[in-house]
Amino acid sequence: MLFTESTLVFIALNGVFAFSFYAVLVAGQLSLAQAGFAGIAGFTAATLTPPPAQWGPIPTLLFAMVVGMLVGAVTAVILGLPTMKLRGVYLAIATLGFAEAIRIFLLNSEWTGGAQGMSVPKTLTPVVAWVVLALVTYWFARQSRSRYGRALEAIREDELAARSIGINVGGHRLSAFVAAGVLAGLYGVMWAYYVRLVAPEDFGFSTAIDGLVTAVVGGTANFFGPILGSGFQTMLPEIQRTIGIEAGWIRPFISGLLLLLVILYLPGGIASLIPRRRQKVDIASLQTDAAGLSLRAHPTAGEVVAELKDLAKEYGGVHAVRGVNLTVRSGEVVGLIGPNGAGKTTLVNMISGLIPPSSGSATVLGVPIGRTPVHRIAAAGVTRTFQHSKLFNRLTALENVLIGAHVVAKPTFLRRLIWLPSARRDEHTALTHAARCLDRVGLLDKANTLAKGLSYGDQRRLEIARALAADPSLLILDEPAAGMNHVEADGLSELIRSLAADGLTIIFIEHNVGMVLDTCDHIIVLNFGEVLADGTPADIAADERVIEAYLGAADDGETDAHEADVAAAATPTKAAEENDD
Amino acid sequence: MRKALRTAVILSASALLLAGCSAAQDGGGTATGSLKGTGSGDACTIEGTVPLGAALSLTGAAASYGESQQNGLNLALKDLNAKDGVKYDLKIEDDGTDPKQAIGVFEKFVRDGTSAVIGPTLSNTAFQAQPIAQDGGMPVLAISNTAEGITEQGDFIFRDSLTEGQVIPQTIEAATEKFGLKKVVVMYSNDDAFTESGYKVMAESLEDQGVDVVDTLKFSVKDTDFRSLLTAAKESKPDAIVVSALIEAAIPLVTQARELGIDAPIIGGNGFNNPQLMKDAGAAAEGVIVGAAWNSASESPENIAFMKAYEDEYGSGPDQFAAQAYTGLLVLDHAVRVNCSGERTDVQEGLTQVKDLKTPLGSLTINKDRDAEHSAVVQIVQDGKFAVLN
């Protein structure tokens, strides 16, 4: 028989451990310190918990698990804070190092018993283990369709875009770390109370890697990926034994081979074999029901929305923006034009909080830029699109826009855990709101298409829909018409005017001068980082200096504007580099 | 393609689940024929084949020790099955130096009706896995676990490997006397339970002998370059260096010590008891004192026969792991024959009756604490061979 007691228990334990990796992998963080959290949690719980005889097995186990989870959480915070800025492989190595450091600490401490470990009474039963696994699975199942779960996915797909939508990336990352710590701590305690001896060698590098492998093999596409992965990994040696594969080198070889095959041919892990249920909306049921959204109070028409005083940015001697003074009022459609390299995107990056100014100041919707993190500025009512689409590619159009509504939607995760109907209502409201935003840009029929599957023009419009979902007071568009033909550009122009008619203030950067002259009330021309001209379309078209610098002679106007449609290079990545949290 | 893959996975998963659940009906594989026989000792005859099991680390970090043990067991099996009366079937399983697998292996042996189990290789794994045998009423004979508390886990747990406490104190005493030791440096790998427990006993014994430990240097069981540690040790000008390490570390440590010009005697524990020491460390090994459970230089007929048979079969000399494994099977055989029964409780009883059994380890008795007793040895390397220290 394949399923002995220990197989059942280990599938559950490895599942919990894999979930501790899942918790951070869904947010795109390659944090691998879980073995360390498990070790210190296991030892601490074993030390602090009285023997089962005192309270009985279940209360003892509960106490130990609570201790373990707390220790795991605290340790995760200790790790999470200094590693805030690390990403990708850096984060992986730093966290592995941290886990190893914990192991060495445990090895050299007196209270743990060193290499010989600490003896712990066997109290865990398969039933308890599986109940715990079920609870953990439930937690993550409810998380996927909540505002919090979507925010984590957004961070995984494109961190910068997530920030500019108003998601507090740092805070969310830390919470994912803590979740990982809690789960790893839980695993450590359950391990200790099952195998009777807890020793530092059980929490080393190979354990850390095994956990990661289990999580990835299972897959992060679905919330029960970790269970599938755990089943696979735990059963593999047993299956080999039962089939009759000889004990020795061939078993690890086969395990490695299977792992390789899974990674190569099942990209999303085993869980990807089960199609993910996407959030869909019934198009027919659109109502004007905004009750569940915390919509903001918009400034009245004519009120000052953004005020820039001598705003400047330089990069080591290169003055991208020099002393710009500008006032933007509510309800205006402001066009920002100028030759390539004039500093338009840099200016806009400063206004939206992506990069700090070198000098000068600006207030946007009452918030001073520079020291304020991007997500706070977004929360104040500023959203934007990017020169190169930063969509959440592996999510559908609807999901993209749903995430865009982050700051106006109500948090639903905790209420979803207890199945409160109000959570379902709020989710539904958010969905409807997202659908309406899609409809606004004419993409409703493509709501369930993956973002990466949309045409270029549709992707640009999706970005606008996503930006709209946050109910912004100020919308910034960076070259929205790039790559569009005349028909599409006209459609966009109409959209922008209709948004302005609804009270939105819009700033947009464009090279299509004709479109700008037609759409805007107020045009600013930048040249070499300075404001060359600032006025109505009529003023600008007639301005000598502007014609000289940018528009060219009257009969060349069309050709130049067309040539100038080529998207500028370089500046967005620089902006990303300067990004601060 | 995806659909085909999905179908394949679901089909195989279901097939395995069904196979797994239904195998329970067939019951675990058991011996054919009765396990209770007639006669006793050499005259005992049992009809059925007595199923024995071994849980060893054949892969993973402890693989080299597991292999030695496997060799010793297979050799003993051959010899035992050549005798009349009782036939054994030995199933050797790999625990991959992983407690999860060890626990699974023990569960399987209990379920399959195995009469007795040998192993596992590592002490920590033993603490985690042998309670399963205890709960299942299946005797366990440990052949390489030297930690304290192994046999205290239950009355089905026995061992033929001497504890550190039975080996090291006499080694330290002999060395102190021979060299007039006043101050020493102690070195040990602190991330391995075996060497760490050895160290603890060494430290105690040194204190008992009134020897001053001027420095204690720790390293990792995976280390192979000891030059910086040895340089630090050299500065203390010790009368001897006392080392608790496994053979993988012992060989480079000894070689590098001599390379760095350290002439002080080196004293090691069970981990050093391996002919590889002389083979690979060459001249550097001369004069190294090794306190061990198995005296490879013993001239007892059992030991001579064992060493020759091992050399003939495997082309190299046995180490202590192999000797203790070989002896383990002899001990089990004795326990089976004494009550002439392969039933678990009879084997358990039989194990308590092991007195002055002639084995390659010497004249072995299992005492009332279910631990082994036989004389340990203090060896010194002389002319490329282990000789007994006088």
Add this chain to the structure above:
Amino acid sequence: MLQQLLNGLFLGSIYALFAIGLTLVFGILDRLNLAHPSVFAASAFVGIWMTEAFDLPLWLVLIAVFAFGAIMGLLIERIAFRPLRERPDAHFAGLISSIAMAGMIVALLQAVFGPNTRRFPVGTIPEDALQFGDLTASWLQIIILAVSLGLMIALSILVQRSSLGRSMRAVAENPTAARVLGVNVEGVTATTFAISTALGAVAGVLFALNVNSAQLGMGSAIELKGLAVIIVGGMGSLSGSLVGGLILGIAEVFAIQYIGSSWRDLIAFALLFVILLVRPEGLFGKRKVREV
């Protein structure tokens, strides 16, 4: 004290040589190849076998394992990394696939060579040492230092001066642009892997010579420290790996001397954390933000 400094230098040069392969692949291709330690171990076994079976002199063995390592690198790239190139989760996936390959390689090593430690035949290793007053430096250690430094310098020259190096740097900056400009990106990728594992292979043999032993677990024993070195030195910086390795070697040795040997292994991670907090790009790394 000076002797310890020497010990640290020699120890560090091995860490550096191990790390430099890892950092090369990471710097050029943005991939962490966790099968590198297994090639390190495999080459030690192969080197010993070659010495035994064919009675080759040491310098020939080093060249032979260089080639062996290169072949392994090509295999690893082809099997574990190339199929994953286009995937959005290429970072994670590559990590796992290389882990899988490492497991397979070590299992095969056990199949061919058994689980026991192998050693060089007697007489292979030069036994003499140089004496400068109180200091001892064995010829072997000097050879190791010289070979490590030599290879690292050769690699630097390759990357900075040759056309292959130019292509490598182009691919490192922007693979798509490089392809458009006519660089054979697949070829450069394969070559980079080959060079990196070839260096790792030489490091493996040198390491085995240093302690006269090859063990199945020798790669994983050094793996984590190697990773710490590449971060401390700066990911993708060759000189960083050298300096990082030497610093680690010396720091560990001094830790043994003055703090206590039990905390020695912690040094690598303490250094790692300090660098990550103070200067995340590493000592010689360039500021490059790569988002997951």
